Amino acid sequence: MIVLATILCPESGHFALALACALALMQGVLPLAGLRRADSPLTALARPLALSQCLALLFSWACLITASLGNDFSLKLIAETSAINKPWAYKIAGLWGNHEGSLLLWVTLLSLWCAGLALLPGQSPTQPEGLPLRLRARLLALLGLVGAGFQLFCLTTSNPFLRLWPVPADGMGMNPLLQDPGLAVHPPLLYSGYVGFAVPFAFAISALLEGKADALWARHMRPWVISAWALLTLGITLGSWWSYSVLGWGGYWFWDPVENAALIPWLTGTALLHSVLVVEKRNLLHVWCLLLAIATFAFSLSGTFLVRSGILNSVHAFANDPARGLFILGLLGLYGGGSLLLFAIRAPSLPTPQAGFSPLSRESALLLNNILLCTLCAVVLTGTLYPPFMQLLFGRTLSVGKPFFDATTIPLTLPLLAVMGVSMALPWRQARTDRLLPRLVPALLITAGTILPAFWLFPTPLAALAALLALWVISAALCDLFLRLRGLPAGDRQLHRLPRSLWAASLAHVGVGVTILGLCGMAGSQERLIEARPGTHATLTGRDWELTALTPHHGPNYEAVEAHLTIRRHDAHGPVLADLTPEIRLFPQQGQRTLHVAILHRPLEDLYAALGSVKEERDPRGQSHYSAILRLHENPLASWIWLGGIIMALGGGLHLLPSRRRPKPVEGKVGSCH
Amino acid sequence: MSASFPLTRRKAGRFWIILACLLCLGGAVGLVLNALSSTIVFFMAPSQVLAHPPAPAQTIRLGGMVVAGSLHTGRASDDTPEARFDVTDGQAAVTVQYRGILPDLFREGQSVVALGRYDGHGFTASEVLAKHDETYMPKEVADALQKSGRWDPRFGPPPNAADWNSMTVPRPDTPPGPGAAP
Structure with a gap:
């Protein structure tokens, strides 16, 4: 035991981090040199170097976790964010809730993606469809260069293994808001999505270096785009759910720069996901696809490092730590600017495609999807960057919030949804109207049949219109699946005979529709704020909410008060619908309070109660009465927002599963294998 | 084909x-x-609001410090909590009316940002923000303090709440009532 603790001491972790940095640099330089000289021993080094870099980083995590579980407050990071009485799970999860730890997480996830790439079976005589070895070596080298830069950043300016003297007896404790299971998994998920877009980025740079971006290249890149996209989708979904269920402000998306920083790469990543398909199937749009891959990773980088670190939002944060800010700006300039420069030099010399397509074809629909998604991204980017730039250039403080984003994103999302419904039914190259229309009729009929109910159920015409379009997307995806099943030969009409990619796309589209329906439902949410003593009744949308009791209780490192609410149908004598117990917790160590919202998820609505604060009043006879400030919500279709996100990610995951049968040869040309 | x-x-x-x-x-x-x-939505300090009143329909963010002793809380007829307090930047003060839950860390003498409209007499807030950190001062409030000459970042951190209270200038027409603390 002691031996283990000695091996896993923080100094070993620090050393392992430095070793990983050196290995990453070698992984970046040696294979590239090997590829230049057609020297295979150097090229073959990429794989072992990537694996050993990953092991070194995992070892440094093991050291950091050991120190945190062992309450080693001589480490600055642990003294600042942990405490003896913190639950053990949060001693681990709290490690990535701060700048140094999240940076270490970032580089470790990058090395895990590298390891995944290295472990994937390469091209061999028995497996001609595997990743070509030279391409893999180049990808690993490029990812090694990215990793080396950020590991150097971690070592020089944000080292998680710095010691502290004198050693405090107890730590300062974590921000209690972060003590939540959702937030423990949220950063790893979101970061693996962010970091995952480094792989398509490496594919793009490799294509630019080689001067070749063909259908085969796109086919190798697509699974990596999809897996990064699916993880980012899950990360954003979880983040929004956390905002809804933990922050207790009643909403799910604040249009905060931190949230937008995740949305922007998601939008370009979704565009990339669709344009890769066009490159793979039709060998078109490859220059555009390269640009999207570079932009997505650049947005992920700036999202993680500029926005989350607060540099963009306050010049003070930059001024407090100029070394950190300059290093990050340098890295972003190097990777973002360097790759764009390479793009500008090499992209015009890439071979231009010879094929064309008609305005009514799947290519056109996917192109329109790309244009709309990129416009959406530009709008969100403008809204996010406008306030800091106005502040910096003109000294005017202003804020851009939900009204701005509502007014700009909704008109762009509606045509996107309309196109989504048609796109699945469109064939490649050219669609014939006489064949297209019958395919769309069932979905059109379903949508048309729900016009009146939609305008009756949803609170505003805009929400009803958006809901109709969402329904159109869902029904079009499902009808298309059904019609394709009917199109199979009569004896072979089984669902699993359909290509897995078709299932995946339909599922992802259904997910988008479900999320949009949830957003439309939430537009009609009702809320009431009351100050109540036990026994008080309040009415909200025809239901009776009663505060029955306020009871204190103790947690491991906090004190809490619970409010017991009983919700009845119709009125105060109706049947009981639910009991909710929202809670307020006081963490004496940090002097902070956190809200614990109580939510009853029902299929068509969420009943949501938050306890704002508890007051003690004394009456003239000296008896004390407690009263609580309560926020009561009824949120229609709220859980559909996150359900849709999960369905989208599941669609991505389904696409990644290995198919049981060899895929049929795709329509159109597939580039020659090398 | x-x-x-x-x-x-x-x-x-x-x-x-x-x-x-x-x-x-x-x-x-x-x-x-x-x-x-x-x-x-533009950010304005109380002195700016009084010098150049915004249009009554325009939503602004009003930021400053809550004048000590100016907070009055009550309850509307439908049990909604109500609050009234003065916000100052050291040069002028504006009275804010708010229906809703004040944030946990709302304190007299600490910084606050209120979102709402100014009708020429008082400010009606639709949202009141105070950060979950006793030492935190919204950047906008810090900038307003700098502009009004109450704080120069070259000479150290922003003044703390206690010092700030002694610097506040109550509005001449409605002096905050004494002993109004809840």
Whole structure:
């Protein structure tokens, strides 16, 4: 035991981090040199170097976790964010809730993606469809260069293994808001999505270096785009759910720069996901696809490092730590600017495609999807960057919030949804109207049949219109699946005979529709704020909410008060619908309070109660009465927002599963294998 | 079906692409400009509000310190909590009316940002923000303090709440009532 603790001491972790940095640099330089000289021993080094870099980083995590579980407050990071009485799970999860730890997480996830790439079976005589070895070596080298830069950043300016003297007896404790299971998994998920877009980025740079971006290249890149996209989708979904269920402000998306920083790469990543398909199937749009891959990773980088670190939002944060800010700006300039420069030099010399397509074809629909998604991204980017730039250039403080984003994103999302419904039914190259229309009729009929109910159920015409379009997307995806099943030969009409990619796309589209329906439902949410003593009744949308009791209780490192609410149908004598117990917790160590919202998820609505604060009043006879400030919500279709996100990610995951049968040869040309 | 289309067809295709891009971009620019002119919210300190009152329909963010002793809380007829307090930047004070839950860390003598409208007499807030940190001062409030000459970042951190209270200048027409603390 002691031996283990000695091996896993923080100094070993620090050393392992430095070793990983050196290995990453070698992984970046040696294979590239090997590829230049057609020297295979150097090229073959990429794989072992990537694996050993990953092991070194995992070892440094093991050291950091050991120190945190062992309450080693001589480490600055642990003294600042942990405490003896913190639950053990949060001693681990709290490690990535701060700048140094999240940076270490970032580089470790990058090395895990590298390891995944290295472990994937390469091209061999028995497996001609595997990743070509030279391409893999180049990808690993490029990812090694990215990793080396950020590991150097971690070592020089944000080292998680710095010691502290004198050693405090107890730590300062974590921000209690972060003590939540959702937030423990949220950063790893979101970061693996962010970091995952480094792989398509490496594919793009490799294509630019080689001067070749063909259908085969796109086919190798697509699974990596999809897996990064699916993880980012899950990360954003979880983040929004956390905002809804933990922050207790009643909403799910604040249009905060931190949230937008995740949305922007998601939008370009979704565009990339669709344009890769066009490159793979039709060998078109490859220059555009390269640009999207570079932009997505650049947005992920700036999202993680500029926005989350607060540099963009306050010049003070930059001024407090100029070394950190300059290093990050340098890295972003190097990777973002360097790759764009390479793009500008090499992209015009890439071979231009010879094929064309008609305005009514799947290519056109996917192109329109790309244009709309990129416009959406530009709008969100403008809204996010406008306030800091106005502040910096003109000294005017202003804020851009939900009204701005509502007014700009909704008109762009509606045509996107309309196109989504048609796109699945469109064939490649050219669609014939006489064949297209019958395919769309069932979905059109379903949508048309729900016009009146939609305008009756949803609170505003805009929400009803958006809901109709969402329904159109869902029904079009499902009808298309059904019609394709009917199109199979009569004896072979089984669902699993359909290509897995078709299932995946339909599922992802259904997910988008479900999320949009949830957003439309939430537009009609009702809320009431009351100050109540036990026994008080309040009415909200025809239901009776009663505060029955306020009871204190103790947690491991906090004190809490619970409010017991009983919700009845119709009125105060109706049947009981639910009991909710929202809670307020006081963490004496940090002097902070956190809200614990109580939510009853029902299929068509969420009943949501938050306890704002508890007051003690004394009456003239000296008896004390407690009263609580309560926020009561009824949120229609709220859980559909996150359900849709999960369905989208599941669609991505389904696409990644290995198919049981060899895929049929795709329509159109597939580039020659090398 | 042939693998490639004649050149004229390709040119026509390119025309559609460029048209779609231009339409989208034009639409987006129009939307953004329209939204920026109508939905952005400017930050104002109380002295700015009094010197240049915004239009009654315009939503602004009012930021400053809560004047000590100015907070009055009550309850409306439908059990909604109500609050009234004064916000100052050291030069002038504005009375804020708010229906809703004040944030946990709302304290007299500490910084606050209120979102709402000013009708020439008082400020009606739809949202009141105070950060979950005793030492935190919203950047806007810190800037307003600097502008009003109450704090120079070259001479150390912003003044703490206790010092700030002694610097506040109550509004001449409605002096905050004594002993109004809850």
